[in-house]
Amino acid sequence: YTIATIIGARPQFIKEAPVALALRENFKEIIIHTGQHYDRNMSRVFFEDMAIPEPDYNLNIGSGLHGEQTGRMLAGIEEVLIKEKPDYVLVYGDTNSTIAGALAAVKLQIPVGHIEAGLRSFNRSMPEEINRIATDRIADHLFCPTEHAVSLLSKEGMTKNAFLTGDVMYDACLHFLPLSEQKSNIVQSLVLTGKEYLLLTIHRPSNTDNPETFLSILKAVAESPWPVVFPRHPRTKNVMKNPEIRDILSKAKHLKIIEPVGFLDMLQLENHALKILTDSGGVQKEAFFLGKPCITLRTETEWVETVEAGYNVITGADPEKIVQAIHTFYPKHEREQYYGDGQAARNISEQIKKVIIS
Numbered sequence: 001y002t003i004a005t006i007i008g009a010r011p012q013f014i015k016e017a018p019v020a021l022a023l024r025e026n027f028k029e030i031i032i033h034t035g036q037h038y039d040r041n042m043s044r045v046f047f048e049d050m051a052i053p054e055p056d057y058n059l060n061i062g063s064g065l066h067g068e069q070t071g072r073m074l075a076g077i078e079e080v081l082i083k084e085k086p087d088y089v090l091v092y093g094d095t096n097s098t099i100a101g102a103l104a105a106v107k108l109q110i111p112v113g114h115i116e117a118g119l120r121s122f123n124r125s126m127p128e129e130i131n132r133i134a135t136d137r138i139a140d141h142l143f144c145p146t147e148h149a150v151s152l153l154s155k156e157g158m159t160k161n162a163f164l165t166g167d168v169m170y171d172a173c174l175h176f177l178p179l180s181e182q183k184s185n186i187v188q189s190l191v192l193t194g195k196e197y198l199l200l201t202i203h204r205p206s207n208t209d210n211p212e213t214f215l216s217i218l219k220a221v222a223e224s225p226w227p228v229v230f231p232r233h234p235r236t237k238n239v240m241k242n243p244e245i246r247d248i249l250s251k252a253k254h255l256k257i258i259e260p261v262g263f264l265d266m267l268q269l270e271n272h273a274l275k276i277l278t279d280s281g282g283v284q285k286e287a288f289f290l291g292k293p294c295i296t297l298r299t300e301t302e303w304v305e306t307v308e309a310g311y312n313v314i315t316g317a318d319p320e321k322i323v324q325a326i327h328t329f330y331p332k333h334e335r336e337q338y339y340g341d342g343q344a345a346r347n348i349s350e351q352i353k354k355v356i357i358s
């Protein structure tokens with residue numbers, strides 16, 4: 001049996017790494033890279049760091065307006081699926097590559113599995129929320145990272161096709177942390193060995209596309225008593241051209257802006273940080289996996305367990321809340337493990353075997 005895996009954006013490469021290992025024990029896999037992310041440090045570096053098999057196809061779709069980008073992906077993926085005739089298609093997460101892959105497959109009546117199904121922010125202004133709702137609705141099998149995701153799908157009437165598998169990002173974190181300890185020297189190279197520092201990532205349109213919102217985050221972060229390492233997603237480049245923002249940046253000497261880093265470097269930056277500030281879904285979870293306090297620069301989160309456990313605080317872009325959290329937020333209790341046991345990829349592969357054979 002052949003599985004076609006559709007990926008295109010940074011977090012999908014990371015999720016694919018453990019899944020490819022597990023899938024290839026049972027199936028032939030074809031990887032279709034949409035080309036949604038294309039800079040070396042947004043794409044290629046992950047294939048190298050994590051030894052992900054080379055994509056069989058790269059559609060080179062690149063950036064664009066949502067409709068245009070998704071539409072071009074849909075046509076490109078359809079063409080490959082017609083040619084390759086896979087038995088099953090796998091899509092990941094909530095990006096435009098996810099919905100394009102799922103839609104291309106269902107229209108060709110190829111069964112589709114959705115990894116990281118059942119996530120909801122209940123904020124329909126997020127492009128990801130629309131992608132998730134639509135993908136869950138049309139996919140045949142919904143692979144859920146948490147019990148909460150299973151229960152949200154059940155409230156939407158999707159019970160029979162939802163499977164609790166655990167989170168493949170937890171698999172990736174467990175698997176690559178020892179390698180990153182061995183191979184990455186990013187903490188040393190930033191002269192932060194043994195020092196307390198904060199790690200910051202920002203890429204949500206709600207934070208990057210509005211200079212005022214970005215500015216209020218930046219002003220709060222500029223008050224940090226510790227150095228702040230900021231691997232900058234390409235989406236934030238434009239907003240940083242704003243004169244007021246440039247002015248703050250030029251004065252905030254403790255803010256270390258670096259290019260986006262590979263996964264092995266990122267795990268080290270996360271694992272040695274005092275606290276993590278982020279609007280990323282994946283980074284919130286990794287903070288939790290590594291037991292780091294997380295300050296979430298959004299007004300809500302899909303990863304509600306991390307907040308309930310006391311390891312994540314939701315501040316939005318409110319400068320007072322951010323400053324307070326930087327100074328005072330620390331988890332008070334031990335945490336439970338909500339994300340499986342590091343075998344999510346294997347569970348997914350086994351589940352696909354069952355449904356394909358039956």
Ligand code: UD1
Pocket residue numbers: 009010011036037038039042063064094095096097127128203205234235
């Ligand atoms: C996308 C996903 C988001 C995910 C994020 C992970 C959608 C709608 N959004 O957001 O869910 O959390 O990826 O990082 O699918 N750019 C480059 N080089 C690249 C890639 C992007 O310069 O390699 C720049 C381009 O100016 C582009 C912008 O970043 O227009 C945004 O890229 P895009 O893929 O549309 O959305 P992301 O913000 O990356």
Ligand code: UDP
Pocket residue numbers: 010011014201203231232259260261262263264266267279280281282283286
């Ligand atoms: N990440 C990385 N390098 C960076 C920033 C993030 O390797 O410079 C990793 C991070 O460790 C996590 C994933 O990218 O595994 C999260 O992706 P992103 O924040 O782009 O998207 P989201 O998870 O919000 O969809």
